[in-house]
Amino acid sequence: MRSPTELAQVFREKQLKLTPQRQLLFGLLHDNDSHPTAESLFEIASKQMPGISLRTIYQTLGELADMGELQLVDLGNGAMRFDPNMGEHQHFVCGSCGAIHDVDITSAPKLRAGSAEGFAVEEVGVVFHGRCDRCNRPSHGEQISRNTKRSPGLQAKKIKQVKQAISN
Amino acid sequence: MRSPTELAQVFREKQLKLTPQRQLLFGLLHDNDSHPTAESLFEIASKQMPGISLRTIYQTLGELADMGELQLVDLGNGAMRFDPNMGEHQHFVCGSCGAIHDVDITSAPKLRAGSAEGFAVEEVGVVFHGRCDRCNRPSHGEQISRNTKRSPGLQAKKIKQVKQAISN
DNA sequence: TTGTTAATTAGCATGACTTGCTAATTAGGG
DNA sequence: CCCTAATTAGCAAGTCATGCTAATTAACAA
Numbered sequence: 001m002r003s004p005t006e007l008a009q010v011f012r013e014k015q016l017k018l019t020p021q022r023q024l025l026f027g028l029l030h031d032n033d034s035h036p037t038a039e040s041l042f043e044i045a046s047k048q049m050p051g052i053s054l055r056t057i058y059q060t061l062g063e064l065a066d067m068g069e070l071q072l073v074d075l076g077n078g079a080m081r082f083d084p085n086m087g088e089h090q091h092f093v094c095g096s097c098g099a100i101h102d103v104d105i106t107s108a109p110k111l112r113a114g115s116a117e118g119f120a121v122e123e124v125g126v127v128f129h130g131r132c133d134r135c136n137r138p139s140h141g142e143q144i145s146r147n148t149k150r151s152p153g154l155q156a157k158k159i160k161q162v163k164q165a166i167s168n
Numbered sequence: 169m170r171s172p173t174e175l176a177q178v179f180r181e182k183q184l185k186l187t188p189q190r191q192l193l194f195g196l197l198h199d200n201d202s203h204p205t206a207e208s209l210f211e212i213a214s215k216q217m218p219g220i221s222l223r224t225i226y227q228t229l230g231e232l233a234d235m236g237e238l239q240l241v242d243l244g245n246g247a248m249r250f251d252p253n254m255g256e257h258q259h260f261v262c263g264s265c266g267a268i269h270d271v272d273i274t275s276a277p278k279l280r281a282g283s284a285e286g287f288a289v290e291e292v293g294v295v296f297h298g299r300c301d302r303c304n305r306p307s308h309g310e311q312i313s314r315n316t317k318r319s320p321g322l323q324a325k326k327i328k329q330v331k332q333a334i335s336n
Numbered sequence: 337t338t339g340t341t342a343a344t345t346a347g348c349a350t351g352a353c354t355t356g357c358t359a360a361t362t363a364g365g366g
Numbered sequence: 367c368c369c370t371a372a373t374t375a376g377c378a379a380g381t382c383a384t385g386c387t388a389a390t391t392a393a394c395a396a
Contacts, residue, residue, distance in 0.1 A: 012394095015342085015394095016342085016343090017341095017342060017343060017392080017393050018393075019342095019343065019344075019391095019392075020392095021343085021344070022343090038382085039382085052344090052345090053344070053345055054383095055344085055346085055384090056344060056345075058383070058384075059343090059344090062322070062384095065322075065325045066325065071329065072322055072325055072329060074244030074322075074323070074326060075244075076242030076244060078381075078382075079381085080323075080326075080382080080383085090277075092284055092287055092289070095290070101287070102283075103279055103280070103283045103284045104279070104280040104283040105277045105279060105280060106277075106279075106280050107277070107278075108277070109258070109273045109274075109276070109277045110273060110275075111260075111271050111272070111273060111274075111296065112272040112274050115270075115272040116269065117301060118300075118301030118304055119260055119269070119271070119296075119298060119299070119300055119301055119304070120298045120299045120304050121260070121296045121297070121298040122263070122297055122298040122299070122334035122335075123296070123297040123298065123330055123333040124295070124297070125294070125295045125296075125297070126277050126292065126293070126294050126295075127292070128279065128284075128287075128291070128292050128293075129289070129291040129292070129293070130287060130289040131290070132284075132286075133284075133285060133286030133287055136286055136288050154230070154240055154242075154248045154353090154355095155242075155354090157233045157234065157240055158240040158242060158248075161239065161240060165290060165291040166290035166291055183371095184372080184373095185362085185364075185371090185372055185373065187362080187363070187372090187373065187374080189374075190373095205353095206353085207352095207353085219375085220374090221374065221375045221376070222354095222376095223355085223374075223376075223377095224373080224374060224375075226353095226354065227373085230355095246352070247354090248353085248354085322382090322383070322384095323383090337396100338395100338396090339394105339396085340394090340396100341392100341394095341395105342391105342393080342394100343390100343391080343392080343393090344389100344390080344392090345389085345391090346387100346388095346389090346390105347386100347387090347388100348385105348386090348387095349384100349386080350383100350384080351382105351383090351384080351385095352382090352383095353380105353381090353382095354379105354380085355378100355379080355380080355381105356377105356378080356379075356380095357378080357379095358375100358376095358377095358378105359374100359375095359376095360373105360375085360376105361373080361374070361375090362371105362373070362374085363370105363371095363372080363373085364369105364370100364372100365368105365370100366367100366369090
């Protein structure tokens, strides 16, 4: 995502109004590598601008995504994540603290010959699961700070499957 | 997933009742590589057993997943997919017809040194996007048979992002 | 400054997907 | 064949996100 100043320029050019709400979000998203949800942005924004509506957050995020300034990341953890990092990168999900980190890979995975005859691959998404450096340090117990309010269900079962894979 | 006969055995051992509903689902899932949703299984099951409830479908799928007979696959397309193929494999999503195919990769993607110092990777998920062989054949136009009823929203925007990546 | 028009807000309804709850039914061992 | 635990159906509820309306506000241009 471009800087708030550049975005202001872009919005002006597109005849979109530079409202305080939008500017606030530009600031909150700029250089933000925490992969926030709409809800978490709403909470933070509300502190600086009480009364701002969740609807406006969704609207602005949607606009930025349409403009190619934001990447939408759905890791199946309940809510959509917003990633201002538009460079090519992949994601690492910590099974302990739930944090999502941007990572790079040495080379794109390739299909094994014969497993997809005639398939044209155009995009590859990779998600790593494991433990991030912080959670990997000794003294650090299992935290399981799930940052989703979703009730346990298929999502939880899937996470359980991942955890089983992790503990192998 | 094991065969219906083997599953029957397992259920008996676990003192779980072998109801017609469960047996029907065993059959529908056995060797099923279509990555069905709960809803689509419900529709098929309803034809053979009118009156069966969607709740029962979810329940039985959940039980099978807990027993390690099913893999849950969330590709961010709205609904959870159920995959009886428990072998290690990855997925290919056709951007044209929406089909999901099982594929293999030659080697697991590796983190680039420095991009995740101290991270312990334990599981890697890879999703390919592109066009499957059928849609890739000449004569075959854009189909966009989205098999989700979800209203256009973030999900749709994400798909749009993928399609843009595909058309580069 | 004023006018135009877009943007925001509030509030509620909807929609998709999944789970929770409860009462009624059923399977299968004795 | 009966009994009891397990299963099922059916509906309500919960989460995330969007649609819609009407009223208000505020940005920008003239």
